Amino acid sequence: MGMAGAVLNRPRAVRAFKVLVAFMAFLPLAILLSRLVGSGLGPDPGQQITESLGIAAFQLLLATLALTPLKRWTGWVGWLRVRRMLGLFTFFYAVLHLLAFLQFILGWGDVWATFTKRPYIIAGFLAFVLLIPLAVTSTNSMMRRLGRRWKTLHRSVYVIVLLAWVHFFWQARSDIGEMLAYGVVVLVLLVVRVRWSRLLRAGRRGAPSA
């Protein structure tokens, strides 16, 4: 990686990157709060908040999934150092999104019917439920304790991202441009993942040394 790489690999540079990413991950919430205070959320703030939190959770999930490919392309370890943090931010926004939906959109009424009858809600809720074990097992000690099973468990994130996208897509009314754009990102991330696991397996068969 040359000179730039050497500088970037210093612990201080990685730490600074972590702080920057944490700052960026807080931005959606900060923007929401500032709009709330400045009453820039319009006459139906609950709706705006719920939507914004959901989009933030989805974007952070995509960002989390992009980190491993970024590491492979650039070789820089900094990407992986923020993976757990972004995963937990994803969960954080997902919790807020669910609470906002219950409070502002449902008003805690019709909860059972909503979560059993409406397909897009079921998809979103399933994505949320599947995120819980990932958040719970995100600690170092859990990683150690689960060993190889940790990786298997955390592969469910690919199911989660598909569910989250379906949850989003099924809310389209007439214009699906935004949903399709996100869909392309999801697709790219999945294709990259599948290709690597193929290459990896082929590599293992060819040279069973590692």
Next chain:
Amino acid sequence: MLIKNSPAWALPENDVTPEAIYLNRRSFMVSALAASAGVALPGLLAAASVPGKELPSMSRPEMSTSEKLTPYEDVVRYNNFYEFGTGKDDPARYAGEMSVSPWTVKVDGACGRPGTYNLEDLLQPSQYEERIYRLRCVEAWSMVIPWVGVPLAGLLKRFEPASSARYVYFETLHDPEQMRGQRSLFSTIDWPYREGLRVDEAMNELAFLAVGLYGRELPNQNGAPLRLVVPWKYGFKSIKSIVRIRFQEERPKTTWELIAPQEYGFYANVNPEVDHPRWSQKRERRLPSGLLSPNWRETVKFNGYGEQVSHLYKGMDLEKFY
């Protein structure tokens, strides 16, 4: 079976007393004032944010609700008009790109006086009325809006509809150059936006053609220069920026029905008993709705206008004809 079940807040229209009218007038003024005071730089901005010519009108208290008005700012800044984008603030942001003058309306189909009419000629002999109606969006929010306009029935009769005409079909302007939402490559709407009513629905005294709101000409984003207002139906039936009216025998296919027939029917009467497949219609958020004190209301069948319109649907299975 139709059970009239009005909650306390839904005054039957003929019970509105002169005091209520007075109070209502006052609340109108208060909310207009509040709207201008709410702007960061009062004076200039407030004046600029309430554009449009004043429209003298005769108030129709017996046709109006006395509920608290939705502030002007919210009415003109938060709505759906997909011709300008799918965001709630897109219409306010982009509808200025549409020119509404001159404006013509093409009238055709089964009627004695078809033709292309200038808007001024269409409206010329009419005395404007002001009617304060509830508006219930299919997305489960609602507003109370003082419209200015003319009864639809009076206008339609001037075209001498034939006895064979059973439906009235409406169309919104289709002009991608002025309407950026129509330029979207990913829209599933087959423009122009289409709506329709049964002739007896169109002739109902509640059906209204609005040319203004809050005493002034309609802002473009609210459907200038001419829009339908059918308050007992979900908001999407109240088609905006109308350029065509056609009388016909067969039932027209409407835009939302074409996109998702299992979600949006031709009738689209407000009905808490029939859910939208994706959400419940039992309740609504009356806007503005605060965060800490959400303004929830039970949705009322026919949006509370059952007395005037329920006879139109006698014997119909409203679960089937949603």
